[in-house]
Amino acid sequence: MTEAAEATRRPPGTPCWVSLMVHSLGSTEDFYTDLFGWEYEPGPEALGPYVRALLDGKEVAGIGEMPPDRHLPVAWTTYFATDDADTTAEVIRSCGGTVAVGPLDAGVAGRLAICSDPLGAIFGIWQAETHMGTRLHGAPGTPVWNELVTQDTSTVGKFYEHVFGHEAQTHPDASADFDYLTLLLQGRPAAAVHGVGRSLPHDRGPHWMTYFEVEDADTAADQVIRLGGSIVQPPHEGQRGRLATVADPEGAVFTIVRSAN
Structure with a gap:
């Protein structure tokens, strides 16, 4: 190399x-x-x-x-x-x-x-080896965050710590109703684990969610519909800004989040 x-x-x-x-x-x-x-x-x-x-x-x-x-x-x-x-x-x-x-x-x-x-x-x-992965960050159309949606964070958080060396940090607002871990690498957020208990979608089970940056979450959600996709969760304010969960025409689910720029 x-x-x-x-x-x-x-x-x-x-x-x-x-x-x-x-x-x-x-x-x-x-x-x-x-x-x-x-x-x-x-x-x-x-x-x-x-x-x-x-x-x-x-x-x-x-x-x-x-x-x-x-x-x-x-x-x-x-x-x-x-x-x-x-x-x-x-x-x-x-x-x-x-x-x-x-x-x-x-x-x-x-x-x-x-x-x-x-x-x-x-x-x-x-x-x-020759392909290093994503080469553009922080611009509309790029993946900006990855979050595991699962039943609870306790067991699975330890799994990612052991496998990848993540440090699992409980979110400051965590409570009985908000089960959330940030996975840190070298002190910086790398990903997150969101425990949603019984709210986990039955048709999908635990899954990693990819967040893609957009200039405007509401406009992008409307565009998803026009292009033949669907809305899973309408635009709303979330942990990472204004976002919406959507699906492409074949059913692949992802989250769009408003650009901070």
Whole structure:
């Protein structure tokens, strides 16, 4: 690996990439182009048809197409950086998680595995080689936050601490009605765990939620509807500003949050 590549490798445990597997790649590309202004370039096709979404020529996310005979849930997947996918996969297993796919090579881009935590939330691990992950931050159309929505934070918070070295910090406003942990890396917020108890959607179970920045959450939510998507939770004020939870035409759920700029 070159010195430049080594310098941009993310610290282990950092959310470094988000990726979506769909049934119709072309129509999904069109939806996110109209919503976020994404352009695309071919990604590593070692695992099938796949594109990298670009803003200003910089990679922000990935979209792949499932084989026609696969009928898996369509959902955004958060990937965490690792320096050694095989070792991290073993730690995941030893801590009560599951490794469903891999670890395996994605061409020369890197090495990955698809895993789930002890309560079933799916996530990925990514060992970067030529592909370092998301390269543009803090602009509309980019992923800006990753939050685990699960039953409660106690058990699963310890899992992520052990696997990725996160420090789980209870939110200052936490109470019997608000179960929330911030996962810190080197003292900085990296992600969060939100325990929602019985409010967890029955059709989805525990899941990682990707937040994408937009200039205006209300306008973007209206645009999602016009483009054939749907509203899961209308625009409202949340922990990270004004936001809405929406779904694309294939049902992949994500959150849009108003830009702070």
